[in-house]
Amino acid sequence: MTDPLHTGAVIGILGGGQLGRMLSVAASRLGFKTCIFEPGGDCPASHVANYHFQAGYDDAEALRAFAQAVDVVTYEFENIPTSALDIIETLRPIRPGREALRISQDRLTEKEFLTGLGLQTAPHAAVDSADDLGTALESIGTPAILKTRRLGYDGKGQARIMSPDEAGQALDDMAGSAAILEGFVEFTHEVSVIAARGLDGSVACFDPGENVHEGGILRSTTVPARLTPTQRSDAVLLAARILNALEYVGVLGVELFVTPQGLIVNEIAPRVHNSGHWTQNGCAVDQFEQHIRAIAGWPLGDGMRHSDVVMENLIGDDIDRIPAMAREPHAALHLYGKTACKPGRKMGHVNRVKPGKP
Amino acid sequence: MTDPLHTGAVIGILGGGQLGRMLSVAASRLGFKTCIFEPGGDCPASHVANYHFQAGYDDAEALRAFAQAVDVVTYEFENIPTSALDIIETLRPIRPGREALRISQDRLTEKEFLTGLGLQTAPHAAVDSADDLGTALESIGTPAILKTRRLGYDGKGQARIMSPDEAGQALDDMAGSAAILEGFVEFTHEVSVIAARGLDGSVACFDPGENVHEGGILRSTTVPARLTPTQRSDAVLLAARILNALEYVGVLGVELFVTPQGLIVNEIAPRVHNSGHWTQNGCAVDQFEQHIRAIAGWPLGDGMRHSDVVMENLIGDDIDRIPAMAREPHAALHLYGKTACKPGRKMGHVNRVKPGKP
Numbered sequence: 001m002t003d004p005l006h007t008g009a010v011i012g013i014l015g016g017g018q019l020g021r022m023l024s025v026a027a028s029r030l031g032f033k034t035c036i037f038e039p040g041g042d043c044p045a046s047h048v049a050n051y052h053f054q055a056g057y058d059d060a061e062a063l064r065a066f067a068q069a070v071d072v073v074t075y076e077f078e079n080i081p082t083s084a085l086d087i088i089e090t091l092r093p094i095r096p097g098r099e100a101l102r103i104s105q106d107r108l109t110e111k112e113f114l115t116g117l118g119l120q121t122a123p124h125a126a127v128d129s130a131d132d133l134g135t136a137l138e139s140i141g142t143p144a145i146l147k148t149r150r151l152g153y154d155g156k157g158q159a160r161i162m163s164p165d166e167a168g169q170a171l172d173d174m175a176g177s178a179a180i181l182e183g184f185v186e187f188t189h190e191v192s193v194i195a196a197r198g199l200d201g202s203v204a205c206f207d208p209g210e211n212v213h214e215g216g217i218l219r220s221t222t223v224p225a226r227l228t229p230t231q232r233s234d235a236v237l238l239a240a241r242i243l244n245a246l247e248y249v250g251v252l253g254v255e256l257f258v259t260p261q262g263l264i265v266n267e268i269a270p271r272v273h274n275s276g277h278w279t280q281n282g283c284a285v286d287q288f289e290q291h292i293r294a295i296a297g298w299p300l301g302d303g304m305r306h307s308d309v310v311m312e313n314l315i316g317d318d319i320d321r322i323p324a325m326a327r328e329p330h331a332a333l334h335l336y337g338k339t340a341c342k343p344g345r346k347m348g349h350v351n352r353v354k355p356g357k358p
Numbered sequence: 359m360t361d362p363l364h365t366g367a368v369i370g371i372l373g374g375g376q377l378g379r380m381l382s383v384a385a386s387r388l389g390f391k392t393c394i395f396e397p398g399g400d401c402p403a404s405h406v407a408n409y410h411f412q413a414g415y416d417d418a419e420a421l422r423a424f425a426q427a428v429d430v431v432t433y434e435f436e437n438i439p440t441s442a443l444d445i446i447e448t449l450r451p452i453r454p455g456r457e458a459l460r461i462s463q464d465r466l467t468e469k470e471f472l473t474g475l476g477l478q479t480a481p482h483a484a485v486d487s488a489d490d491l492g493t494a495l496e497s498i499g500t501p502a503i504l505k506t507r508r509l510g511y512d513g514k515g516q517a518r519i520m521s522p523d524e525a526g527q528a529l530d531d532m533a534g535s536a537a538i539l540e541g542f543v544e545f546t547h548e549v550s551v552i553a554a555r556g557l558d559g560s561v562a563c564f565d566p567g568e569n570v571h572e573g574g575i576l577r578s579t580t581v582p583a584r585l586t587p588t589q590r591s592d593a594v595l596l597a598a599r600i601l602n603a604l605e606y607v608g609v610l611g612v613e614l615f616v617t618p619q620g621l622i623v624n625e626i627a628p629r630v631h632n633s634g635h636w637t638q639n640g641c642a643v644d645q646f647e648q649h650i651r652a653i654a655g656w657p658l659g660d661g662m663r664h665s666d667v668v669m670e671n672l673i674g675d676d677i678d679r680i681p682a683m684a685r686e687p688h689a690a691l692h693l694y695g696k697t698a699c700k701p702g703r704k705m706g707h708v709n710r711v712k713p714g715k716p
Contacts, residue, residue: 004681008697025383028406031693031706048386050405120529281642284690284711299685306688306713307664323362327657332642335389339366348389353642355664 004297005071007031011292012070012092014084016043016052018336018346019076019272032296034113037066038057038146042199044336045076057084058124067091070297074250074295078270079103080149095199095295096250100270107149107180110268117241122257122262124181127174133167134161135179146170149178158216185264187257187284191225194276196290196300197248204300205236209311211275212257217344221275221311223282225257234263242268251276274346278309281332281351308354316343325350361431362655365389365413367470369650370428372442374401374410376704377434377630380638382407384530391652395424402436402694415442425449429528432608432653435595436628437509445619453557453653454608459626465538466624472641475599478622480615481541481584485532488505494539499543504528506535516574543622548660554648555606559657563594563657564645567669569633575702579633579639579669582693585616594619600626609634609649632704636667639690639709658709666712674701684710 005011011027013020016038024034024045024117036043036072046052051069055062057080067073067088074095085101088094103113111121125136127146130232137144142164148157157177159170171179195205210225211218227235238256246252255266255272285293285301293300314322319341323329335348363369370387371378374396382403393409394401402411413420415438425431425446432453443459446452461471469479483494485504495502499521500552506515515535519530548571554561568583569576585593597612604610605715612630613624632647643651643659651658654715672680675697683689693706 007693007695026404028379028383028695029692033405033693033695045410047391048383048406109476243699284639284688285707293684299681301689303689304713307709319365323657326651327468329660329662330642334387335363335365337386337389337391351642353664355662 005032008033009072009296010035010050011069011296012037012066012073013045013049013076013171014038014073015076016040016045017076017157018044018338018348019047020045020106021336022271022288022334023074023291026286026350027132027292029289030292032292034069035066037063039339042339043332044338047248047337048137052071057081060087061277063087064091066358072295073292076271078206078322085227088153088231088340095244096248096270100246100248104268105150107147107267108178109149111180113245113314114242115267117245119238119241120262122185122264122266125181127181128170130168130171133171133179133181133217137161137164137167140183145184146174146179147182148154150177156216156230173246183264185257185259187259189226189258190266191235191256191258192221192257192273192275193235193239193242193254194251194273194287194290195236196251196281196287196294196295196301197240197243199249201244201299204239204290204303205239205281206276206283207289207305208232208235208256209275209278215344217315218274218313219315220313221278221279222313223309224303231258231263236263238263246270250294251287271283274303274313274349275311276325277334277349278311278351279305280334281353282307282309310352310354312350312352313346314348316341316345316347319347324346330355363390364499364520366391367407367430367654368376368393368428369654370395370431371403371407371432372396372422372431372438374403375434376402376696376706378403379406379694380646380692381432381434381649385650386396388648388654391648392473393424393428395421396514398542400694400697405695415439417478418445421445422449430653434458434629450562452605454606454610454628458604458606458610458634462626462628463508465505465625466536467507470605472600472623472626477599478620479598479706480543480622480624483539485529485537485539488526488529491529491537491539495519495522495525496650498539498541503540503542504532504537505540506532507538508535519543532699543615543617543714544626545617545622547584547616548624549585549593549614549616550579550631551593551597551612551614552609552616552631552637552645552648553594553601553608554645554652554661555601555611556652556658557607557655558601561598561601561660562661563597564637564646564661565663566590566614566636566649567633567636568591573702575673575704576632576671577673578671580635581667581669589616589621596621596623598713604628608652609645631669632707633669635692635707636669636709637663638692639711640665641668668710669710670708671704671709672706672708674703674705678706682708686710 209221279286637644
């Protein structure tokens with residue numbers, strides 16, 4: 001256990017998107033400076049950070065200079081090249097650690113890790129060839145979904161197989177990448193737990209949120225989620241089991257399917273998570289600050305919420321509705337400073353706060 | 359009325375202290391970039407801003423370059439040299455406008471403006487000489503307080519006169535500056551209203567907060583304040599009268615004494631105000647975002663609060679209590695990134711949120 005970081009310490013963040021941006025703002029609230037490593041130039045996080053290294057993840061010299069300029073390194077996305085991490089970790093601690101990245105970078109490894117902990121996942125099988133896919137479809141059945149094992153997000157690198165005759169096309173869609181076939185899970189709804197583990201091993205969870213996806217992209221999160229008290233404590237215990245197994249430091253997102261047979265883990269993300277954005281306006285310590293507290297060796301916030309919140313993502317031309325949303329009472333806007341608007345691009349989100357007593 | 363600013367527009371802020379820092383963060387939430395003008399180097403606002411002009415207020419070239427780099431100019435303190443404003447206003451709009459600055463830069467002008475609006479102030483008289491002071495003390499009596507007309511803040515440039523024989527010392531303390539004698543007001547408590555006026559003339563107020571000062575420095579603000587419904591609406595109407603008279607654009611702080619004879623205006627500040635920091639954790643749109651919305655031509659937030667809050671300033675070695683406060687439930691820390699701690703220096707604040715229903 002190292003000493004907690006103090007005012008003026010520098011948090012290094014790999015990735016300059018909106019998650020890095022909001023991590024950076026949270027770090028500033030605790031008196032820290034931030035340093036962003038991001039190949040792109042005018043990236044969302046660079047607008048609010050002290051320092052910005054604009055260089056590629058294959059630029060060893062820049063990675064070394066970045067690591068030397070900061071006190072601790074964290075990241076906003078899980079697909080960081082191993083070679084970059086190898087360089088950084090000789091110089092500064094990386095939190096969360098390598099094990100969480102190794103597991104979450106590969107859907108198959110992740111599923112095996114989760115089932116090894118005694119947690120339920122969707123039925124699945126590795127698919128490296130047409131033969132594998134045939135065998136997998138026989139045991140799992142259709143409908144099913146074929147996914148690349150690595151580098152997929154927001155519904156990319158996925159192909160649905162509604163009947164066995166779609167198998168060939170789905171395999172072609174993987175373009176030769178190692179894949180995993182997942183059976184469909186009959187769920188009533190989807191929730192996620194944003195959980196954190198401190199450097200001292202303490203664990204804190206935010207209240208589970210209920211997620212609605214559209215086209216593979218998160219559309220909204222509502223807190224509280226529809227869960228029985230048992231489901232709620234199951235969700236929290238399950239998240240804690242994952243955190244402890246990984247000796248994790250930081251915030252982790254756990255997506256869960258709610259089914260009559262219990263909670264089934266969909267996937268985990270070793271970082272702050274879109275479904276935790278509601279905490280910005282529902283808790284005294286939000287998920288971004290919680291993550292910074294963890295990696296800085298500070299005590300965790302307790303995760304209690306002071307208000308109910310519905311978070312809506314603003315995707316693509318949803319931003320045309322900003323003038324109207326700016327007039328809504330109790331609506332907190334969070335825009336990412338992206339000037340180019342594309343379909344499917346996350347431009348911001350709005351947290352609609354449901355006031356309590358006052 | 360000009361068009362509202364959009365994502366990517368740049369807000370120029372004169373002054374790089376904690377108010378500039380929190381304005382900058384709020385601007386980023388709306389997708390704006392910020393540019394700080396501040397003579398000091400490693401200033402709190404520069405940590406979270408896109409651009410920083412480090413130059414003096416007498417550097418005409420830097421002021422011109424700053425103005426040309428931004429879309430609108432605002433400020434975090436009222437004592438900006440007139441010569442600097444003269445340069446900027448030929449290039450970009452300054453919001454709030456010059457009239458608010460002219461009035462609030464001089465305590466006597468401010469008092470005359472307020473009484474001209476039919477508002478109550480402390481009894482007062484201009485003091486430019488020992489004779490003036492003698493005459494003023496005869497009419498106002500003791501105890502009284504002698505203040506420099508210009509450039510005072512947080513209790514600086516003030517001398518108490520408990521009996522007439524202290525007059526000479528008090529006048530010496532002014533060091534030749536034009537001064538104003540103010541009579542003591544018998545008040546039960548002090549409140550402030552954080553009010554805003556948009557570019558379209560609309561007005562919105564946050565709930566009044568109750569302030570406790572120690573040694574001339576704000577110690578805490580509690581919301582809601584102890585006020586009767588009549589006092590509450592008086593406070594809001596009075597703030598609106600000031601805003602409209604100044605054709606103000608932005609957030610204004612109004613400090614009020616609560617007395618059996620009604621509300622007496624202590625002073626106004628043409629900027630975001632320390633007593634409005636509670637809004638960061640009590641409202642969907644806080645005072646900093648409210649100010650940015652106003653100067654950017656956006657609709658104002660409605661000022662409603664979702665939670666009760668007690669704001670405590672962290673002054674000087676109050677920061678030694680941060681580890682303990684970091685463990686408090688529902689406590690939101692806001693540190694300013696200042697590494698040098700001095701007695702009386704504002705290092706941060708903590709908002710203790712009182713949850714409602716959830």
